[in-house]
Amino acid sequence: MTAPIADPVLEHAFDVVVELGEPELHGATRAGTRRVVPIIGGRITGGVEADILPGGADWQIIRADGALDLDARYSARTAGGELLLLRARGVRAGMEGPFHTALEVETSSPALSRLQDRVFVASAVRDTNLVRYRAFHVR
Template sequence: MTHTPTVPTLEHAFDVVVRLGPLADHGRTRAGHRRVIPIIGGQVTGGLDAEILPGGADWQVVRDDGAIEVDGRYTARTPGGELIYLQVAGVRTGPPQVLAALLAGDDVSPDRYYFRTVITIETDAAALAHLEHAVFVASCVRDADAVRYAAYRVT
């Protein structure tokens, strides 16, 4: 018997605002041009409510073509005290002048660049365990001092 794979759809799951500290440019390392941006707080809302705790970071590699490989890791705490670990991996790319404007903190419309991520979640909270059994993708926006994204569960 041959089965046809189900075509996935997207269901809005939650929204995130990640507040960022100052970028630390590590220059060229063996991995490439390394930048580290500390995460100083933020919020998860809309289907999942939690406060993003300070202490995470986005460990970026800027590729030779200018695209940025995103590797963000941070913890959020729900109002009930449950901890959620989020790991975000993806890419931000666009024309060189647009990427330079984003780096300078300019207000750039998200339709001028591509910024997409995949989010994986870990938690010990039984009521949130379903988050560990799903794939989430996000469409992201880079603001001067924050990243905002809408996360979607892939069905």
């Protein structure tokens, strides 16, 4: 007999505010129209407390229909010096700011290693110079 498939349950994990620099339009590439949005800072709060470090970016593809394929990668550091790498991938369609992403977390910190073994999804909003999202652990 096979086990039943359980419906996923979402549990709030942390909140994120990502500060954005000026978008850089790279133009038409073999992948599509490429735009890179620098990540210049921000903050993670809730189940994890960390400052987002400058130097990351959101490598976007602008589709012919105007939707954006998002691929953001950035680092954060806790007050204790522990480093996190976050990767958020998703699609933002239409002119509205709300969208959803899937998140991955990578770290060498034993105290935060549990984050590497979880699946996260997020509800996000794009403001003028910010992206805000709430991340949820899927269990």
